[in-house]
Amino acid sequence: EVVLTQSPATLSLSPGERATLSCRASQSVSSYLGWYQQKPGQAPRLLIYDASNRATGIPARFSGSGSGTDFTLTISSLEPEDFAVYFCQHRSNWPITFGQGTRLEIK
């Protein structure tokens, strides 16, 4: 089973700042990694798939990069609605697994 480790656990930033979130895989997942955003009381929303592809309707301030075992989600300039929990997920093999999440909070 691929273990995904996200860091930091919590990130405190202000609107307008740049956010960089990390996801590290316990073995190579090639580029088969995605990112989700989850707000309180809501289901997760797909942001990025296959490392760097934005899902439908996702703003351009969200970008993903990486391959193999190290991946990054970047939010170029934080908007108030971006403060949420972010999860990574791989689809390299079964079982599909998720990271434990990074909480992005307002500083």
Added chain:
Amino acid sequence: QVHLQESGPGLVKPSQTLSLTCTVSGGSISSGGYYWSWIRQHPGKGLEWIGYMHYSGTTYYNPSLKSRVAISLDTSKNQFSLKLSSVTAADTAVYYCARVGVGEPSFFFDYWGQGTLVTVSS
């Protein structure tokens, strides 16, 4: 626009079977392009993939739950279901149904239900 909605009991007794249904609107579960999935989230925790099923019958389950899980499709009602047997308090979670595409975004969850909290308690 595809919409998914979970339904089922919010309280299940230990050792019993948890049963949930997901009703899909805005798209057919008989479409060959998708798998229909269940994911759960323990309170305040991360996400755990339970399994998914294609209308052809192909099914994948998380090995950690495989012995207790069954997912089925009812194409006549455009619904799919989850059964989890021999539940314990550790199965208390919010359960989500979701869609996974075969095409892009391949095997990522692009549509989700709102989630339903299931508590296991006597």
